[in-house]
Amino acid sequence: MIPSFQLIKGGVTTPAGFKAAAHRAGIKADAPDMALLVSDVDAAVAGTFTTNAFRAPPVRLSAENLGTGSGRAVIINSGCANACTGEQGLAAAQCMLAETAAALGVPENQVFVCSTGEIGTQLPMDRVRAGIGELAAGLDPDGGDAAARAIMTTDAFDKQRAVRLSVDGREVTIGGMAKGAGMIHPNMATMIAVLTTDAAVNPAALQTCFSDAVERSFNRVTVDGDTSTNDTALIFAGGQAGNQPLSEAHADWEAFTHALHAVMLELALDMVRDGEGASRIVTIDVEGAASELDAARAAKAIGTSLLVKTAWAGALPIWGRVLAAIGTSGAAFDDEAVDLWYDDIQLVAGGVGVPGLDREAVRGVVLQDAFNLRVELNAGAAAYRMYASDCTEAYVKFNSEYLS
Amino acid sequence: MIPSFQLIKGGVTTPAGFKAAAHRAGIKADAPDMALLVSDVDAAVAGTFTTNAFRAPPVRLSAENLGTGSGRAVIINSGCANACTGEQGLAAAQCMLAETAAALGVPENQVFVCSTGEIGTQLPMDRVRAGIGELAAGLDPDGGDAAARAIMTTDAFDKQRAVRLSVDGREVTIGGMAKGAGMIHPNMATMIAVLTTDAAVNPAALQTCFSDAVERSFNRVTVDGDTSTNDTALIFAGGQAGNQPLSEAHADWEAFTHALHAVMLELALDMVRDGEGASRIVTIDVEGAASELDAARAAKAIGTSLLVKTAWAGALPIWGRVLAAIGTSGAAFDDEAVDLWYDDIQLVAGGVGVPGLDREAVRGVVLQDAFNLRVELNAGAAAYRMYASDCTEAYVKFNSEYLS
Numbered sequence: 002m003i004p005s006f007q008l009i010k011g012g013v014t015t016p017a018g019f020k021a022a023a024h025r026a027g028i029k030a031d032a033p034d035m036a037l038l039v040s041d042v043d044a045a046v047a048g049t050f051t052t053n054a055f056r057a058p059p060v061r062l063s064a065e066n067l068g069t070g071s072g073r074a075v076i077i078n079s080g081c082a083n084a085c086t087g088e089q090g091l092a093a094a095q096c097m098l099a100e101t102a103a104a105l106g107v108p109e110n111q112v113f114v115c116s117t118g119e120i121g122t123q124l125p126m127d128r129v130r131a132g133i134g135e136l137a138a139g140l141d142p143d144g145g146d147a148a149a150r151a152i153m154t155t156d157a158f159d160k161q162r163a164v165r166l167s168v169d170g171r172e173v174t175i176g177g178m179a180k181g182a183g184m185i186h187p188n189m190a191t192m193i194a195v196l197t198t199d200a201a202v203n204p205a206a207l208q209t210c211f212s213d214a215v216e217r218s219f220n221r222v223t224v225d226g227d228t229s230t231n232d233t234a235l236i237f238a239g240g241q242a243g244n245q246p247l248s249e250a251h252a253d254w255e256a257f258t259h260a261l262h263a264v265m266l267e268l269a270l271d272m273v274r275d276g277e278g279a280s281r282i283v284t285i286d287v288e289g290a291a292s293e294l295d296a297a298r299a300a301k302a303i304g305t306s307l308l309v310k311t312a313w314a315g316a317l318p319i320w321g322r323v324l325a326a327i328g329t330s331g332a333a334f335d336d337e338a339v340d341l342w343y344d345d346i347q348l349v350a351g352g353v354g355v356p357g358l359d360r361e362a363v364r365g366v367v368l369q370d371a372f373n374l375r376v377e378l379n380a381g382a383a384a385y386r387m388y389a390s391d392c393t394e395a396y397v398k399f400n401s402e403y404l405s
Numbered sequence: 406m407i408p409s410f411q412l413i414k415g416g417v418t419t420p421a422g423f424k425a426a427a428h429r430a431g432i433k434a435d436a437p438d439m440a441l442l443v444s445d446v447d448a449a450v451a452g453t454f455t456t457n458a459f460r461a462p463p464v465r466l467s468a469e470n471l472g473t474g475s476g477r478a479v480i481i482n483s484g485c486a487n488a489c490t491g492e493q494g495l496a497a498a499q500c501m502l503a504e505t506a507a508a509l510g511v512p513e514n515q516v517f518v519c520s521t522g523e524i525g526t527q528l529p530m531d532r533v534r535a536g537i538g539e540l541a542a543g544l545d546p547d548g549g550d551a552a553a554r555a556i557m558t559t560d561a562f563d564k565q566r567a568v569r570l571s572v573d574g575r576e577v578t579i580g581g582m583a584k585g586a587g588m589i590h591p592n593m594a595t596m597i598a599v600l601t602t603d604a605a606v607n608p609a610a611l612q613t614c615f616s617d618a619v620e621r622s623f624n625r626v627t628v629d630g631d632t633s634t635n636d637t638a639l640i641f642a643g644g645q646a647g648n649q650p651l652s653e654a655h656a657d658w659e660a661f662t663h664a665l666h667a668v669m670l671e672l673a674l675d676m677v678r679d680g681e682g683a684s685r686i687v688t689i690d691v692e693g694a695a696s697e698l699d700a701a702r703a704a705k706a707i708g709t710s711l712l713v714k715t716a717w718a719g720a721l722p723i724w725g726r727v728l729a730a731i732g733t734s735g736a737a738f739d740d741e742a743v744d745l746w747y748d749d750i751q752l753v754a755g756g757v758g759v760p761g762l763d764r765e766a767v768r769g770v771v772l773q774d775a776f777n778l779r780v781e782l783n784a785g786a787a788a789y790r791m792y793a794s795d796c797t798e799a800y801v802k803f804n805s806e807y808l809s
Binding site for chain 1: 456457458459460486488489490491494523524525526711712715716718719721723724725726728729731732733738740741753755756757758796797798800801802804805806
């Protein structure tokens with residue numbers, strides 16, 4: 002059986018019709034801190050943004066421009082989130098849009114802007130303005146790598162993924178880059194993700210499938226339960242592949258949405274793997290719930306419990322903290338009907354510890370880089386999956402020292 | 406002006422009419438692990454219990470006996486929570502009640518039972534049964550100290566407080582002991598608190614003022630956001646002081662409720678001060694909220710944010726994480742109207758950082774053992790206060806190694 006898509010090495014400039022550039026403007030002390038991604042043609046654009054009440058100015062402007070359903074470019078800086086910066090911050094974000102539009106010769110409402118880094122400080126606009134000129138002059142069809150590195154903040158490594166599939170018998174590519182390591186939590190974390198594709202996609206259909214893929218990828222990962230002010234995910238679909246525009250009615254729609262979800266899930270998992278000191282990634286499956294909301298509540302309670310996450314960090318062969326987390330989640334279930342597995346080892350049956358549990362075997366499961374935690378609530382047929390990191394001393398040390 | 410009450414050194418046997426004992430039964434490896442507290446006479450009893458769906462068997466039985474509104478004794482063990490232990494665990498808790506009642510010659514429904522420690526293991530009932538006999542034989546009017554030490558699990562120090570006041574011109578004493586350090590969070594944490602008083606109190610009024618005092622003390626502290634399976638708070642009012650029974654109509658009712666709240670708040674703060682590696686305690690005041698629920702949501706979001714708590718641990722002079730936490734709390738407010746202070750230093754005005762902030766001065770505030778974080782939402786007149794610990798590397802190390 003031929004897979005309907007194939008993960009490949011690549012990033013935002015792997016699909017045909019996209020150029021990118023990176024620049025070191027001096028916003029951060031010691032690394033590239035600006036990136037520009039441009040589509041050769043007007044692209045269909047979809048996006049999702051943070052739900053935090055403190056929406057940073059760049060998020061507000063990008064959300065506004067998303068109303069057009071199309072776009073040509075996104076300008077990104079790291080090192081300064083331009084959040085909680087008032088009128089001055091809003092003017093700075095507007096300036097970034099205007100300068101980028103002017104440098105590219107495109108309308109302002111076809112440009113998107115993202116900022117990530119320290120909250121509450123103002124952008125050094127002279128450097129940013131000069132940087133935009135450099136970026137526009139340096140656009141490169143192989144610039145995706147450099148762009149992916151320039152958007153990093155606390156990330157230990159750059160996050161790039163791509164996938165290839167066939168639409169109308171033509172080769173279609175989806176590429177993406179993301180940043181984010183801490184402040185990672187459902188409902189968009191301190192993350193920026195930009196996806197590109199050379200597929201032609203109907204704008205409304207693009208928003209539908211992108212929102213759905215965000216919900217099942219970026220919104221399913223948790224590092225520390227904190228949600229930032231700047232989360233933005235965008236996708237540009239340029240159409241260079243020459244396929245019939247994709248929408249729900251297209252024969253290859255399902256293949257496209259599956260491929261899109263796959264590449265976004267890989268980017269999301271990269272963020273958990275990074276996770277500021279995280280040593281392992283746990284896939285949490287809550288099954289047999291009365292509703293998906295109940296399953297989600299239980300999964301999130303497990304994935305955000307500090308006691309559970311420190312137990313994973315220490316590879317402790319214990320399960321009481323997991324049950325205590327489920328018990329406070331608000332999910333409906335019978336406490337004498339809950340089962341729990343770590344990979345293939347059952348720890349709890351009917352709400353009670355399995356007699357003769359092999360603690361060393363459990364420790365072996367937890368010691369892996371990744372394992373599966375499965376809860377069966379025996380209360381219905383709904384399920385929910387999410388991905389969580391553990392919480393190590395290194396995480397605390399890192400976030401006790403990082404000034405943002 | 407004479408204060409209406411006075412905090413004094415003391416514990417559960419400081420009020421007249423109570424005896425206690427401690428015993429080392431061998432449930433824990435190396436320390437006393439059983440305690441018994443007995444009232445000389447039938448006492449009015451009030452209590453509150455965990456809201457966790459996994460209610461441990463001792464919690465279920467104690468909640469049932471609370472229905473009588475009166476009681477004579479509470480039997481407590483540490484080292485084993487007797488939670489998630491099924492039918493065998495329920496039988497064990499029933500046995501503890503029955504054996505204690507028999508040893509004291511009182512009805513079973515006048516006895517309460519508490520267990521704290523590792524979840525999912527069974528009590529060694531031969532040792533527990535023998536221990537009950539030893540405890541009953543060793544009851545001592547000065548036994549409060551030993552009892553307070555015997556209920557400790559991960560606690561670094563024992564927690565005992567007492568307060569003295571005047572009711573009907575007679576001297577009344579309220580004393581208490583508590584245990585709890587980690588898994589501490591609103592809605593009763595992994596804590597046991599037992600209060601005693603020689604005041605005569607109407608049982609219904611006692612439950613009302615005790616529930617209210619729990620809400621404003623134990624339910625306002627958070628260490629790690631986890632809520633345990635075994636939380637129990639009880640108060641015994643024996644009446645030896647000879648006052649007219651206290652109720653809402655009594656002239657000294659307010660003095661009594663204030664004194665009760667004061668002694669319980671001190672016990673609650675002792676738990677935060679302990680807090681498994683905590684280095685400081687932060688009083689969080691959210692003011693100017695549209696409703697108390699909004700204020701509580703914002704306060705809890707701040708007090709449970711891992712990024713905020715690690716920033717406190719590192720004495721970081723930053724405020725973006727605090728605003729990000731408020732922004733995801735669900736509280737209603739205008740993001741351009743929020744003010745923030747650390748003690749007397751204003752960090753944020755109108756949702757924007759105060760220009761020229763003296764970061765070293767902020768660091769000096771955070772470096773204290775305790776400081777006040779005040780948020781003004783400028784959205785109404787409601788307020789909420791809670792108390793949170795920071796999150797240190799020591800906390801993570803501790804909970805990565807402790808097997809429960």
